[in-house]
Amino acid sequence: MSAIKLHMLKPSVNNMTVRVFLRAAKLEFTEDDAWGKTRSGDFLARNPAHLTPMIEASDLPRGVVWESCAIMQYLCNKHDLHHFYHKTPALRAMVDSAMFYIIGTLYPYVARATYPALGFPQYAGEVGASEADAHTKTTAQKAATTALAEPLDVFHKFYMDGKPFIGGHEPSIADIRLAATLEFLAVIDYALPAWAKQFMSAMEAKLGAAYAEPAGDVRGYIAHMKSQKPH
């Protein structure tokens, strides 16, 4: 079987998700740094959404798939990786629900809370991307930061429900997606609740270098960006 080709950006937690997964699942892969390439003609011809992570595989109808969770689901299905993605429909539903909740609810708050601190472009139609004044933008950023508490609590009380991971006693693909997302909150020195700190340590302890290496790229980037800020 030929190695999976991943197109990725090292500072990104969306990318960190798939980079951790590929290592933890011990799949054969190569990584291509897509920095500066996502809007090139070549990339856009394959992926008009210009998003990473993206993997190439010849059995895919269009030759590529993007969206971190879809990539992990596809590879778990293809390689029967049930320890990361339960086979039982009811248990799988919890993993799917948690991942949709991250992408649809938690991540937008994370982006609105952290992207302004990094000078990243925000999504069209949002306060941060508008002509609003600095005070209004700061108020919006604060509101997003405050709003993080509720979904975080939902992961702890509902999805984990006394277990160490969303997946139960072992990390699932939803846990990889959640841990990577939480890494980005270091941008704003968000005070994570104790359970979340414990969860992230447990993820790193379980997955070892598979987690630590891609996390190191994200952490290094965040530390670099913080060091550039005027004091």
Ligand SMILES: N[C@@H](CCC(=O)N[C@@H](CS)C(=O)NCC(=O)O)C(=O)O
């Ligand atoms: N929901 C997507 C988000 C992907 C995404 O936003 N990727 C960004 C990096 S964080 C990207 O590749 N941006 C490059 C561009 O738009 O040109 C996922 O989870 O994969």
